[in-house]
Amino acid sequence: MERRFDPTVLWQIAVGILLVVGWEVVGRASGGVWTSRPSLIAVKLVAWLQGNLYLHVATTLTEVVTGLVVGATFGVLAGLLLGRSPIAAGVLRPIVVAFYSVPLVALAPLFIMFFGLDMLPKIVLVTLVVFFLSQVELMGSTRRETFQKVVAPACTAWIIGGIKTALPYALVAATTGEMLAARRGLGFLLSDAASQFDMTSLYAALFILMLLGLAVSELAAWAERHMLSWRHAAG
Numbered sequence: 001m002e003r004r005f006d007p008t009v010l011w012q013i014a015v016g017i018l019l020v021v022g023w024e025v026v027g028r029a030s031g032g033v034w035t036s037r038p039s040l041i042a043v044k045l046v047a048w049l050q051g052n053l054y055l056h057v058a059t060t061l062t063e064v065v066t067g068l069v070v071g072a073t074f075g076v077l078a079g080l081l082l083g084r085s086p087i088a089a090g091v092l093r094p095i096v097v098a099f100y101s102v103p104l105v106a107l108a109p110l111f112i113m114f115f116g117l118d119m120l121p122k123i124v125l126v127t128l129v130v131f132f133l134s135q136v137e138l139m140g141s142t143r144r145e146t147f148q149k150v151v152a153p154a155c156t157a158w159i160i161g162g163i164k165t166a167l168p169y170a171l172v173a174a175t176t177g178e179m180l181a182a183r184r185g186l187g188f189l190l191s192d193a194a195s196q197f198d199m200t201s202l203y204a205a206l207f208i209l210m211l212l213g214l215a216v217s218e219l220a221a222w223a224e225r226h227m228l229s230w231r232h233a234a235g
Contacts (some may be wrong), residue, residue, distance in 0.1 A: 067126025075131040122177035
């Protein structure tokens with residue numbers, strides 16, 4: 001079957017170009033004190049690419065991936081155990097919800113005090129966020145099923161869904177920790193630019209984070225389509 005061209009893509013490109021051109025015009029007209037300009041941001045990005053931008057990106061991605069793997073592993077195991085034990089799930093659910101309700105910004109200083117200023121506190125922060133998201137997704141989802149024949153296949157969709165939900169939050173957690181106290185990372189670039197009122201660098205760092213967020217979202221969608229292809233085929 002021949003695929004039809006989706007005109008939405010053209011509209012997205014057109015709107016993007018219009019926004020960039022409008023931003024450039026406003027920036028030039030206002031002097032760009034607070035708005036900067038896309039042309040200046042592009043120059044800044046090129047300069048960063050010739051410098052140590054890769055180190056900052058690699059730091060943030062390392063924190064996200066490490067925290068995601070550890071948090072998802074323990075979150076899935078805990079979710080499966082609690083999902084098969086209604087009594088334990090009922091007893092522990094308020095504790096899980098209470099911990100998950102604490103804002104990230106409130107936890108980050110505590111972890112920094114315990115684990116220092118390097119990557120470890122950010123990894124712990126990401127791990128906790130992913131752990132609770134994965135656990136909450138799985139709790140109570142498979143209580144009445146037989147594990148050997150039904151639970152494992154049925155849980156696949158919940159596990160992938162939990163990880164897909166956790167991916168953007170993992171990036172947020174890593175960036176939040178870096179903004180509060182870090183020597184490198186995209187969050188450090190953001191906080192450093194803000195402290196100097198360097199709007200061009202601030203927008204450049206935000207642009208990189210948006211690209212990473214888009215890449216993470218597309219990666220999660222791609223993984224879900226391929227790992228759960230059996231579900232669509234069965235339908």
